Amino acid sequence: MNETSDKQKISTGQYSNAPNQSVFQGVLYTFHGGVHPEEHKKASSGRPIMPVFIPTEIIVSVQQHIGEAGRPCVAVGDHVDTGQIIAQADGYMSVAAHAPTSGTVTAIAPHPVPHPSGLPGLCIHIQPDGKNTWMARTPTDYHNTHPSTLRNLLRDMGVAGLGGAVFPTFIKLNPGKIKKVPTLLLNGGECEPWITCDDAIMREHAEGILQGAAVMRHLLQSNRVLVGIEDNKPEAIAAMSAATSQVDFPVEIVSIPTLYPSGGAKQMIKIITGKEVPSGGRSTDVGVAIFNVGTSLAVHRAINHGEPLISRVVTVTGNVGLPHNREVLIGTPINELLALAGGHPEPVTGSLMGGPMMGFELADTAAPVVKATNCILVKSGRLFPAPPPAMECIRCTRCADACPADLQPQELYWFSKSKHFDKAQQYSLFDCIECGCCSYVCPSHIPLVNYYRYAKSEISTLKSAERAANLARERFESRTARLERDQRERAERLAQKSAIKPTPDTDAAATIQAALARTQAQADEPKV
Secondary structure, three states, rough: OOOHHHHHHEHHHHHHOOOOOOOOEEEOOOOOEEEEEOOHHHHHHOOOOEOOOOOEEEEEEOOOOOOOOOEOOOOOOOEEOOOOOEEEEEOOOOOOEOOOOEEEEEEEEEOOOOOOOOOEEEEEEEEEEEOOEOOOOOOOOOHHOHHHHHHHHHHHHHOEEOOOOEHHHHHHHOOOHHHHOEEEEEOOOOOOOOOOOOHHHHOOOOOHHHHHHHHHHHHHOOOOEEEEEOOOHHHHHHHHHHHHHOOOOOOOOEEEEEOOOOOOOOHHHHHHEEEOOOOOOOOHHHHHEEEEEHHHHHHHHHHHHHOOOEEEEEEEEEOOOEEEEEEOOOOOOOHHHHHHOOOOOOEEEEEEEOOOOOOOOOOOOOHHHOOOOOEEEEEOOOOOOOOOOOOOOOOOHHHHOOOOOOOOHHHHHHHHHHOOOOHHHHHHHHOOOOOOOHHHHOOOOOHHHHHHOOOOOHHHHHHHHHHHHHHHHHHHHHHHHHHHHHHHHHHHHHHHHHOOOHHHHOOOOHHHHHHHHHHHHHHHOOOO
């Protein structure tokens, strides 16, 4: 566990104003690098969360999380109720998918999905019946339920991280051999420009977020609960502070300086605790479990209300007439969501899922909203002018100064471009969080993150091929050993059968040995 030096401490905290709750008495720390891009948050943050609507068609992708895709458990023509499982968790790192509204399954087929590759994915199509008939919903008394049962319930409720990584939540809530994780940290940083969905749910659903934290605290056996929020969200800080009086455990609301990417998991842990997650390690290695505030709200709905994850709040902003946050059913076609945003004041030059730093271009707005969809950002030539042509790297090291992971981005660029993947790994390529700070400050306008993503993909492909080759070799060697063993055992059996019965003048051991030799010679003769 590495503690940050005193030189990196920047201020003390005093942010919880609830009478019976603890106040954050520690100090805040800094992480290396970071940038201050223009925020563009006021456009969408000034309105309440708009209500959910039922689209003309629901398209639920069976792959919405890290790990194995769900396995469809319905058939074309089936009627489904709201909240019904339509794809079961398939494998350990998997969660279920559900019908976001009642209707009829019309197809189970590939369809465009929001992914950087632009490739289609298997989806379950539902024609809504307009009734929104729910399945039976049963709250769970988590205090009197075995932790393993609770985690399995969250898996079957489809709960996955809503902060970007979409990691199955039930896995993160298993402390394993360590038995407990001392600190539970809720991430309300939301440092990416334009995006305000987390800000909105903290302002409007603060108590639900903390009720979800109560469940997670119970599962992790945490004795400390922290909520980190950037200081450009004063209303969210006030709402979360007020909600601490509604729970029966101490909660510390921590206001942190606005600096991108302070909402990154490792960066927030560093800011609030001073601890550094080791390279290739997990936050639990330093005694911290970190979850997005939206994930905590989803846990609350799943456990305390029996509602699976069938919707989430999405920011719709940029080149739209009505920037806003809206509760959106998972599986809603993005083009239908955009149709409710008041048109486009300027010609559209594309759309991003996510923000301008870490988001990606949508190849087709017919793709559905998935659990990772935190923002749809519509572009125009004025808001997002085309970048100048990339030039040669001048080794100015601005990228290294800005890198929050304290890497050497210029070296990673050269290694990735020249396909020296071993060297890239030696320079901790996989510690890169792809935040885009390096690209943002690059005077040569090099799309550095694209090179890192390419290198990571190639390395993963090579490792996958190596694992397949190793598996094939192991299978071959195992088969060869088995055939040799079978041949040897067969020869021994034949030898026993053909052995000459020894006489008083004959050495029995020698007779058996001679018979074995004859049988082995016969077995070694080439077959024609």
